[in-house]
Amino acid sequence: MQLASANPDFFFHADLTLAWEEISPSPTHHDPQAVACDYVRGVAESVANKRPLNQAEIVEHRVNTLLGVPRDLKDEAVRIAWGHAQITADPADIADATAERRRQRESRLKTEEQEREIARIEAFRYRVLSDPGMALAHSFMNNPGSFDEGAITRIENLARKAAVYDPQNAWVAIAHILQEFISELSSDARTEMISALPWWFARYRKSEFTQRLRKEMELRNIPFHLDETEES
Numbered sequence: 587m588q589l590a591s592a593n594p595d596f597f598f599h600a601d602l603t604l605a606w607e608e609i610s611p612s613p614t615h616h617d618p619q620a621v622a623c624d625y626v627r628g629v630a631e632s633v634a635n636k637r638p639l640n641q642a643e644i645v646e647h648r649v650n651t652l653l654g655v656p657r658d659l660k661d662e663a664v665r666i667a668w669g670h671a672q673i674t675a676d677p678a679d680i681a682d683a684t685a686e687r688r689r690q691r692e693s694r695l696k697t698e699e700q701e702r703e704i705a706r707i708e709a710f711r712y713r714v715l716s717d718p719g720m721a722l723a724h725s726f727m728n729n730p731g732s733f734d735e736g737a738i739t740r741i742e743n744l745a746r747k748a749a750v751y752d753p754q755n756a757w758v759a760i761a762h763i764l765q766e767f768i769s770e771l772s773s774d775a776r777t778e779m780i781s782a783l784p785w786w787f788a789r790y791r792k793s794e795f796t797q798r799l800r801k802e803m804e805l806r807n808i809p810f811h812l813d814e815t816e817e818s
Contacts, residue, residue, distance in 0.1 A: 587627070589634035589645075589673070593683040596639045601672040602626050604653070610663035621662045626669040629653060639675045639683040646673035777808075 588597040606622035615621055633648045653669030768776060780803070784796040 589631055591634055591639045591675075591683070592637055593639045593687060596675075596679055596683040598634050598639065598642055598645060599674045599676070600630055600634070602630060602669065603671075604669040605667040607665050607667060608663055609658060609660075609665045614661075614663040618662065618664045621659060621664045622666055625657070625659060625664075625666055626653060626671075629669070630671055630673075634673070638687065640680045642673045642675040646671055649673065780808075 587600050587602065589600045591598055602623075604622060604626045606619070608618055629652050630645075630649045633652070634645050637645050649671040650669075653666070653671065656668065657666040658664075659666065768779070771779065780799070783799060784793075787793055787795045787799075
């Protein structure tokens with residue numbers, strides 16, 4: 587008979603023998619011999635389907651260990667005195683199963699590597715869209731000899747275009763507009779505009795941004811006029 591192995595569509599060859607007897611004077615099952623054969627076959631199958639085809643000897647030893655002691659099947663009034671299995675596998679099938687298992691492993695590893703690469707790309711894309719400076723640093727690290735003003739312009743344009751195709755990062759493009767607007771203001775106008783931000787932070791209950799703004803301005807020695815009434 588054939589026993590399914592852990593390799594899909596590949597089978598062990600099994601020769602099973604057994605000794606059995608009824609343990610009740612009045613039969614409780616119409617076909618006790620079928621009960622005995624089904625039990626022995628079930629034991630062999632439960633071992634074989636957990637092992638690859640190149641482990642026929644291991645399967646044989648385990649099956650014979652389980653069938654080497656008497657077993658009473660009380661519900662059917664049948665006693666399995668002993669069972670014995672001879673398990674083999676065709677060498678050509680073993681070679682095919684091993685090659686197929688290797689192909690599956692290589693395919694799985696390739697898929698896992700592709701998933702890791704996609705995750706890296708997604709993480710990098712997010713960082714580039716939220717901070718194009720990341721793209722500048724990456725380009726410089728990998729191609730220091732070709733880094734020039736043209737590269738900076740291309741990366742900035744790429745970040746803006748990418749933001750258009752990423753709804754979650756659409757505010758990046760708007761941030762660039764605001765940054766361009768601020769850069770064209772005079773120093774006094776910038777200070778006046780920045781001084782108005784705490785009022786907006788307080789309006790939307792984001793007063794912690796006021797403290798962050800203050801630290802940044804102090805760190806860069808930029809004048810920062812803040813009314814106490816606006817901060818509270």
